[in-house]
Amino acid sequence: MSAGIVVVTYRCKDEALACLASVERHVPQLLPTTVVVDNASGDGTPEAIRRRFPEVRVVEHRRNLGFAAAANAGIGLLDESEAVLLLNPDAALADAGLPAAVAFANEHEDIGVLGLRVENPDGSVQLSCRRFPSHRTALFNRHSFITRLLPTNRWSRDYLMSDWDHNEVRDVDWVSGAAMLIHRRALERVGVLDPGFFFSIEDVDYCRRVWNAGLRVVYWPHARVVHHIGRSSGKAPIRAMAAHHAGMWRYYRKHQRGPWWLDVATAAGIAARFGVHLAAHAVREGRRRWRSGSGGFAGAEVGRTP
DSSP: OOEEEEEEESSOHHHHHHHHHHHHHHOGGGGGGEEEEEESOOSSHHHHHHHHOTTSEEEEESSOOOHHHHHHHHHHTOTTOSEEEEEOTTEEEOSSOHHHHHHHHHHOTTEEEEEEEEEOTTSOBOOOEEOOOOTTHHHHSTTOHHHHHSTTOHHHHHHHTOSSOSOSOEEOSEEOTTEEEEEHHHHHHHOSOOTTOOSSSHHHHHHHHHHHTTOEEEEEEEEEEEEOTTTTGGGSHHHHHHHHHHHHHHHHHHHOOOOHHHHHHHHHHHHHHHHHHHHHHHHHHHHHHHHHTOOSOOOOOOOOOO
16 A cells, blocks of 8 residues: 655644644654645744654745645655545544555545545534535535525535435545545546646546546545644635635536526626625624724735635
C-alpha cells in the first residue's frame, strides 16, 4: 500500500498543525508522503510545520493560487502513490482506517474516488456525499430557506442524502473534498482537479468527470475524519463566498448548459444568491461588532483557501 496526503493551507497554522498531528497519531508511516501546499499565508504556517513535522514536504506559493491549483501541485509530487487523500487543514483523521480505504480502492478496479466518513466534532455525521446539483438544488440545498424550515422534506433529503445512516458502503454522485481519496487510476484517466475552480465546487466537478470516465465514486464509512466546517474558509469569508458562486457558474457551464434563456436565468439566480449571502454576512458582522461594542464595519476578508 502506497498512499499520499495533500493538505492545502491558507492562514490556518493551528488547524494545519492539528491536522498533521492526527496523521502522526494514526498513520505515522504516511508523514513522509504528506505534502502541505501553502497559498501565501504569511502567518508562519510553513515554518511551523517544518519545525514540528520535518518529514512532511512543504511547498510555498508566493501568491494564493486557490485550492484546486495548490492541490494539483501537491498531487504532482506524489506520482508514486497508488492513492492520494485530499485532506482539509481544518479536518483530522479520527482513526487508522486510511490504509484499509486504499486497500479497498485497490481491490476494486472500477473505483476512481473514495469518500471517507466525515463527522462533526460532536460525533454526528456530516453530510459529505450528495446527489449532483440541478436547478432544483437552489431550493433544497443545505443552506436554503426551505431546507432550514422543513429539513425533512423529500427533495432536500434526496439531494443531501440525509435519509440513511451513512454506515454502509455505497455508490454516490460526489463526495466532499474535505476528505477525498483519489486513486491513481482516476488521475491517469481523468487528470487532476480543474484549476479554474478557485475555491469550492472542484470536488463536485471532479467526481462528475470520474463518473463520465467510466469509474465509480464510492462512500466508504470505515475510515473516519472529524471536520470543523468553515474554520479554514472563515479566514476570508467574502472572498470564499465569491469564489463559491463563481464555481457554481463554472460547473453549470461545463456540465449543465441549456438554451440561452436558461443560461441567463441561471446566471441571474447565482448572482442573486451571492447577493443574499453577502447581505446575510453583513448583518451577522454588524451584530457581532455591535455586541462587541466596536461599531462600524471592516473590510472582512473571507476563505478552504480563498
